[in-house]
Amino acid sequence: MKKSIVALEKVSFSYGCHPVLNNISLAIEPGEAVGLVGPNGAGKTTLLKLILGQLKPQGGRVYILGEEAHRLRRRHRVGYVSQRATHFNNDFPATLREVVASGRVAGRGLFRPLLRTDYAVVDRTLEMLGLKEYQNQPVGCLSGGQQQRVFIARALVAEPVMLVLDEPTVGIDAAAVAAFCDLLRSLNREQGLTLLIVSHELEELSSLITRQLYLNGQPCDCSCHSYTSPQLQQQNCVKGLELNYAK
Numbered sequence: 001m002k003k004s005i006v007a008l009e010k011v012s013f014s015y016g017c018h019p020v021l022n023n024i025s026l027a028i029e030p031g032e033a034v035g036l037v038g039p040n041g042a043g044k045t046t047l048l049k050l051i052l053g054q055l056k057p058q059g060g061r062v063y064i065l066g067e068e069a070h071r072l073r074r075r076h077r078v079g080y081v082s083q084r085a086t087h088f089n090n091d092f093p094a095t096l097r098e099v100v101a102s103g104r105v106a107g108r109g110l111f112r113p114l115l116r117t118d119y120a121v122v123d124r125t126l127e128m129l130g131l132k133e134y135q136n137q138p139v140g141c142l143s144g145g146q147q148q149r150v151f152i153a154r155a156l157v158a159e160p161v162m163l164v165l166d167e168p169t170v171g172i173d174a175a176a177v178a179a180f181c182d183l184l185r186s187l188n189r190e191q192g193l194t195l196l197i198v199s200h201e202l203e204e205l206s207s208l209i210t211r212q213l214y215l216n217g218q219p220c221d222c223s224c225h226s227y228t229s230p231q232l233q234q235q236n237c238v239k240g241l242e243l244n245y246a247k
């Protein structure tokens, strides 16, 4: 049987006595491009942190490729591009190539120098993302859209099974957002990379998303709404999720 990339089984999470997620079950399958939306404070970032293994659920289990997320040995297999990537310290004295290559270190270990094969992956990724010509420039000199590409490249050189992006279009102008969507679409459709994207602006990513999850922040059994095809609606209804269509 094919393993889901991510599987949440009846997951609950509270900060102290403040419940955020209650009894959430969902699966993300290889090759999906899932959009996660919901109002401020609904628990989207908390859900991402559980998937990234940074938080441990108080109830239920979170699996990445069948392994419990907080025990995952090869954490770099889930690439993460945070919203903060667009708030990069522009005085940081590193070139684009150095920043991208640092994404390779996680897979090798801190004290093992990168090999020629590692740099071949870095070069291939820079080429694929159209960054090669800027490789010796300080990252701080690049535009917001270019910097976001650099952070995607850094996540990609670790050869992840999935890329998780938190509000990736914040602080990027409209033209760069369109180019950014093209890049994510080609990574998903052509390279088969699974995507999970949290965004308030899912409208601009709508041509990219294959399924949309809505988190409404109500700590109840039906807090995760999935917008998807009629068949999946049928299946998810059986699982007891409340559903609506996005389009």
Ligand SMILES: Nc1ncnc2c1ncn2[C@@H]1O[C@H](COP(=O)(O)OP(=O)(O)OP(=O)(O)O)[C@@H](O)[C@H]1O
Binding pocket: 015, 018, 020, 038, 039, 040, 041, 042, 043, 044, 045, 046, 047
């Ligand atoms: N470390 C923390 N300690 C206590 N409460 C927290 C912590 N982090 C988040 N919360 C609370 O948990 C709830 C969910 O927060 P979370 O950041 O997951 O929501 P979100 O949907 O990502 O919100 P936003 O869209 O504003 O980023 C909020 O009420 C928030 O105040």
